[in-house]
Amino acid sequence: MQKEYKTITEISGPLVFADIDEPVGYDEMVEIETPNGDVRRGQVLESTSEFVAIQVFEGTSGIDRDSSVRFLGETLQMPLTEELLGRVLSGSGEPIDGGPEIEPDEEREIVGAAINPTAREYPQEFIQTGVSAIDGMNTLIRGQKLPIFSGSGLPHNDLALQIARQASVPEEEQEGEEGSEFAVIFGAMGITQEEANEFMDDFERTGALERSVVFMNLADDPAVERTVTPRMALTTAEYLAFEEDYHVLVILTDMTNYCEALREIGAAREEVPGRRGYPGYMYTDLAQLYERAGRIEGREGSVTQIPILTMPGDDDTHPIPDLTGYITEGQIYIDRDLNSQGIEPPVNVLPSLSRLMDDGIGEGFTREDHADVSDQAYAAYAEGEDLRDLVNIVGREALSELDNKYLDFADAFEEEFVQQGHDTNRSVDETLDIGWELLSGLPKEALNRIDEDLIEEYYVEDESEEVAQTAD
Amino acid sequence: MSQATASETTDEGVIESVSGPVVTATDLGARMNDVVYVGEEGLMGEVIEIEGNITTIQVYEETSDVAPGEPVENTGEPLSVDLGPGMLDSIYDGVQRPLDVLEEKMGAFLDRGVDAPGIDLEKTWEFNPDVEVGDEVTPGDVVGIVPETESIDHKVLVPPGYEGGAVAAVESGSFTVDEAVVELENGEEIAMRQEWPVREPRPTVEKETPTTPLISGQRILDGLFPIAKGGTAAIPGPFGSGKTVTQHQLAKWADADIVVYVGCGERGNEMTEVIEDFPELEDPKTGKPLMSRTCLIANTSNMPVAARESCVYTGITIAEYYRDMGYDVALMADSTSRWAEAMREISSRLEEMPGEEGYPAYLAARLSEFYERAGKFQNLNGSEGSISAIGAVSPPGGDFSEPVTQNTLRIVKCFWALDADLAERRHFPSINWNESYSLYTEQLDPWWRENVDEEYPEVRQWAVDVLDEESELQEIVQLVGKDALPDDQQLTLEVARYIREGWLQQNAFHDVDTYCEPEKTYLMLTAIQHFNEEAFEALEAGVPVEEIVDVEAIPRLNRMNTQEDYEAYIEELKDDVAEQLRERY
Numbered sequence A: 001m002q003k004e005y006k007t008i009t010e011i012s013g014p015l016v017f018a019d020i021d022e023p024v025g026y027d028e029m030v031e032i033e034t035p036n037g038d039v040r041r042g043q044v045l046e047s048t049s050e051f052v053a054i055q056v057f058e059g060t061s062g063i064d065r066d067s068s069v070r071f072l073g074e075t076l077q078m079p080l081t082e083e084l085l086g087r088v089l090s091g092s093g094e095p096i097d098g099g100p101e102i103e104p105d106e107e108r109e110i111v112g113a114a115i116n117p118t119a120r121e122y123p124q125e126f127i128q129t130g131v132s133a134i135d136g137m138n139t140l141i142r143g144q145k146l147p148i149f150s151g152s153g154l155p156h157n158d159l160a161l162q163i164a165r166q167a168s169v170p171e172e173e174q175e176g177e178e179g180s181e182f183a184v185i186f187g188a189m190g191i192t193q194e195e196a197n198e199f200m201d202d203f204e205r206t207g208a209l210e211r212s213v214v215f216m217n218l219a220d221d222p223a224v225e226r227t228v229t230p231r232m233a234l235t236t237a238e239y240l241a242f243e244e245d246y247h248v249l250v251i252l253t254d255m256t257n258y259c260e261a262l263r264e265i266g267a268a269r270e271e272v273p274g275r276r277g278y279p280g281y282m283y284t285d286l287a288q289l290y291e292r293a294g295r296i297e298g299r300e301g302s303v304t305q306i307p308i309l310t311m312p313g314d315d316d317t318h319p320i321p322d323l324t325g326y327i328t329e330g331q332i333y334i335d336r337d338l339n340s341q342g343i344e345p346p347v348n349v350l351p352s353l354s355r356l357m358d359d360g361i362g363e364g365f366t367r368e369d370h371a372d373v374s375d376q377a378y379a380a381y382a383e384g385e386d387l388r389d390l391v392n393i394v395g396r397e398a399l400s401e402l403d404n405k406y407l408d409f410a411d412a413f414e415e416e417f418v419q420q421g422h423d424t425n426r427s428v429d430e431t432l433d434i435g436w437e438l439l440s441g442l443p444k445e446a447l448n449r450i451d452e453d454l455i456e457e458y459y460v461e462d463e464s465e466e467v468a469q470t471a472d
Numbered sequence B: 001m002s003q004a005t006a007s008e009t010t011d012e013g014v015i016e017s018v019s020g021p022v023v024t025a026t027d028l029g030a031r032m033n034d035v036v037y038v039g040e041e042g043l044m045g046e047v048i049e050i051e052g053n054i055t056t057i058q059v060y061e062e063t064s065d066v067a068p069g070e071p072v073e074n075t076g077e078p079l080s081v082d083l084g085p086g087m088l089d090s091i092y093d094g095v096q097r098p099l100d101v102l103e104e105k106m107g108a109f110l111d112r113g114v115d116a117p118g119i120d121l122e123k124t125w126e127f128n129p130d131v132e133v134g135d136e137v138t139p140g141d142v143v144g145i146v147p148e149t150e151s152i153d154h155k156v157l158v159p160p161g162y163e164g165g166a167v168a169a170v171e172s173g174s175f176t177v178d179e180a181v182v183e184l185e186n187g188e189e190i191a192m193r194q195e196w197p198v199r200e201p202r203p204t205v206e207k208e209t210p211t212t213p214l215i216s217g218q219r220i221l222d223g224l225f226p227i228a229k230g231g232t233a234a235i236p237g238p239f240g241s242g243k244t245v246t247q248h249q250l251a252k253w254a255d256a257d258i259v260v261y262v263g264c265g266e267r268g269n270e271m272t273e274v275i276e277d278f279p280e281l282e283d284p285k286t287g288k289p290l291m292s293r294t295c296l297i298a299n300t301s302n303m304p305v306a307a308r309e310s311c312v313y314t315g316i317t318i319a320e321y322y323r324d325m326g327y328d329v330a331l332m333a334d335s336t337s338r339w340a341e342a343m344r345e346i347s348s349r350l351e352e353m354p355g356e357e358g359y360p361a362y363l364a365a366r367l368s369e370f371y372e373r374a375g376k377f378q379n380l381n382g383s384e385g386s387i388s389a390i391g392a393v394s395p396p397g398g399d400f401s402e403p404v405t406q407n408t409l410r411i412v413k414c415f416w417a418l419d420a421d422l423a424e425r426r427h428f429p430s431i432n433w434n435e436s437y438s439l440y441t442e443q444l445d446p447w448w449r450e451n452v453d454e455e456y457p458e459v460r461q462w463a464v465d466v467l468d469e470e471s472e473l474q475e476i477v478q479l480v481g482k483d484a485l486p487d488d489q490q491l492t493l494e495v496a497r498y499i500r501e502g503w504l505q506q507n508a509f510h511d512v513d514t515y516c517e518p519e520k521t522y523l524m525l526t527a528i529q530h531f532n533e534e535a536f537e538a539l540e541a542g543v544p545v546e547e548i549v550d551v552e553a554i555p556r557l558n559r560m561n562t563q564e565d566y567e568a569y570i571e572e573l574k575d576d577v578a579e580q581l582r583e584r585y
Helices: A156-166 A170-174 A193-205 A223-227 A229-242 A255-268 A282-290 A319-327 A336-340 A370-394 A401-418 A428-439 A452-458 A463-471 B099-106 B219-224 B243-253 B268-280 B305-324 B336-349 B363-372 B403-409 B420-424 B441-451 B456-480 B487-504 B518-540 B545-549 B554-562 B566-582
Strands: A008-012 A015-019 A028-033 A039-048 A051-056 A068-075 A077-080 A088-090 A106-109 A148-150 A182-191 A212-218 A247-253 A302-310 A330-334 A347-354 B012-019 B022-026 B034-038 B043-051 B054-059 B071-078 B080-083 B124-129 B142-147 B153-157 B165-170 B173-176 B180-184 B189-191 B194-197 B206-208 B232-236 B258-266 B294-300 B328-334 B375-378 B384-393
Touching: A028 A051, A051 A223, A077 A229, A106 A229, A148 A156, A148 A319, A156 A193, A156 A247, A156 A302, A156 A330, A182 A193, A182 A223, A182 A229, A182 A255, A193 A212, A212 A229, A223 A229, A223 A255, A229 A247, A229 A282, A229 A302, A247 A255, A255 A282, A255 A302, A255 A319, A282 A302, A282 A319, A282 B336, A302 A319, A319 A330, A347 A370, A347 B420, A370 A401, A370 A428, A370 B456, A401 A428, B022 B034, B034 B054, B043 B305, B054 B305, B080 B305, B124 B180, B142 B165, B142 B180, B219 B456, B219 B487, B219 B518, B232 B243, B232 B403, B243 B258, B243 B268, B243 B328, B243 B384, B258 B268, B258 B305, B258 B336, B268 B294, B294 B305, B305 B328, B305 B336, B305 B363, B305 B384, B336 B363, B336 B384, B336 B403, B363 B384, B363 B403, B384 B403, B441 B456, B456 B487, B456 B518, B487 B518, B487 B545, B487 B554, B518 B545, B518 B554, B518 B566, B554 B566
Parallel strands: A088 A212, A148 A302, A148 A330, A182 A212, A182 A247, A247 A302, B232 B384, B258 B294, B258 B328, B328 B384
Antiparallel strands: A008 A015, A015 A051, A028 A039, A028 A068, A039 A051, A039 B012, A077 A106, A330 A347, B012 B022, B012 B071, B022 B054, B034 B043, B034 B071, B043 B054, B080 B194, B124 B142, B124 B173, B142 B153, B165 B180, B180 B189, B206 B375, B375 B384
């Protein structure tokens, strides 16, 4: 049904309205040809028997009322093949690396159906990222969606790259299983050329590109295209995970730009706005992206998501981080103060959280003492953090000996546990040993979150024994 | 609604426009809330607005590729659920389609246009009659018993709409849910399955005042902020503060006969956890699998928004059906904010005039209608049953002044405020003891006196006072430091710390600590109170506070929670504390 219309009635922002005389499906793909021969792609946003509203991915500039509109009779599809690995595509899925055209094995709608909860497998396998603040305190699990909450000017990209580089499943490596390979899908939405270069250079330097698929929508690309980029990326991820058995890590940056694009379209359609002008359906829309992480019973692969978002004004009650936090399974906070102290990566573990952690750590997964160490370190660090305010008023001398130890712990925790540099890869054992070393600065009686037997086994009594402990 | 009869409307209409989950149709003869099938694929939807010849429909499935001109078919029935044996141990989506059946039909991903009945129409159940020919029955009466699961006997009731009368024939043996098992003289036939529209409460005789607590095995809830069987509670909290863990704990350990768990717009992996965990867990009372008393309704956040709007109604209707049998039902809805947002989303697609923060003006009415369906009731058949409704609320940014939290608080009588700050220090359950409240405390006190200990309400009041005093003292400590306080206040802080760390904190992931019976809740608190008395005596006798807190036995107060044989442990601990303190003077 390649019927061609020249009936555009209104062009407004990213939207084009056209009269029609044959019904057109909701979400159907559209091509608009401008008088000078440019072809723009778009999608039907609203369909009635008389007119349609079309959102144009490549921007509406240059479209006039004489442009012709063709309805393609199908919804937006992503061409899929294992050969996508190593390729760089535009935000709407066209190759931009000068390589050959993609010859798909299969095409799929990018909207993606929801996974039936009874078909899911509960994620329990630990992914070692080599970053202590994550492995030790907020463990990442295969099939999880764990966003990074950051702010403008913070090194969230370095952390994302570090995770992409270092992520491994130690158990499988030990057992020498063939297992499934890791693949990285990188969906960039509205990032600057410089940031893009940083990512691409790192991918090329470490050879990660050959196991990656990159979708690039840059800051100067049309905003509307950003609404399809993550769907393209996730459709590819699902294909690689559930058909080709890869363990796929999807990095989406920056979700804030994605939400801005949603707002832009909502405003152009004159919808009733929700909080701060973002559309009322943003929760549902974001959920349709984030919920595409997971594992499915009987399939080898998995989809793990690390979306990155920059919180406007570092405010986590802003609708974007707020709605994200309600959907994702935890969050990692990047902290401006820690960053200015030179801590790398500047992860603030107190508000950070991994909801799937409890079931993926401990004996048989990481180490028996993991849960207790992490709980105790959390509590002690929170205590020390509280005391810092007090110290500013009354000074250290006014505090008890134990309080001073908590203060020391908080400092050491930041400088030795969280601080590790973007190039250091720590195993989970190393991470936990550092944890014990720091906790041993506190008296045994204060370790009320740790099982007594574990204290016996791991507590570092004093300087001389400490050496012996770390040696084995 | 009357417009429908005017012109040449039929049971079939034509789609006029499509915008996300909202579809309009022309020439459709329909009443408000009728269920319709939309488009070539027959997607399920519900009529939500009628204006002239145009009918607006919310569609429970994805509408990609649906085009104007496609047909719409009216079923003429409101959205209803199937009620009958087979609902326990099941997991449904928001419109009561069994998810395991859907998986068989269409694989791991939820496709659309597939329908499945809420209960298996093929399966046969053993029907044991409870009436004889000639008996008079009226609506609500029990006519027979079906062993539904290991722990629950399903009672077959005369449907509320029936006239009733003398029994003409009774069957006994194996039947499918649609076969008539009892026939009345007026020709009415009773089968094991009945239907009920979800938006309409099932009838009862009257609502009564609840006087028994719903024991959850969670110390802070049972001990400080109890909910009654038939009560309502809200759990508001920002993300990451432990709403879902608290809801799961309640679903696991609450001493209700039946648990209906509604996962409304929540995470897929969390629902999977429930589906995987529950069948393995044992009911602490009966030793039977927990799943055999549980009905799960899962509408994850990426499933269609209209089905999210309906899932709480589906849940409460199922709960009412079991209440009618005389059971105590606990309904958990996680989270009611997602439900409210679904209302908002649909309302904004309808271009209705928005109320506060974009929520529709009828938000408060819908919330109170829902919570009013909870309570302790006298049923039509004379039995007593209850529904306790516990709703999680997810306020944006953790701000309790937003409309959903505020409108919920106006209705519910228990408020369990989750606190992000406590969660950050890994104090779980992170329920803030200063902000939370329960209005059931007084009416439940007699139960505690009778079943746990005569002294219980006094001991609880003591704990509340200590915690209050602590929060006042903490303000001073923030300014001048702990050491500047007089000795007795320092000691109070120490006692309060043990109440917090040893009693209020509870580890949901510890085998023993995950469930704490009321006796243990009480005994643990008396141990701390005992320490308090001994310590203040020592202080009066001149022992400095540093020495008191240094006593070796005292930190063991923080380990009472994990003791299986707690009675002996607590006895010994009390003796040791007293002995070691008395040694110092």
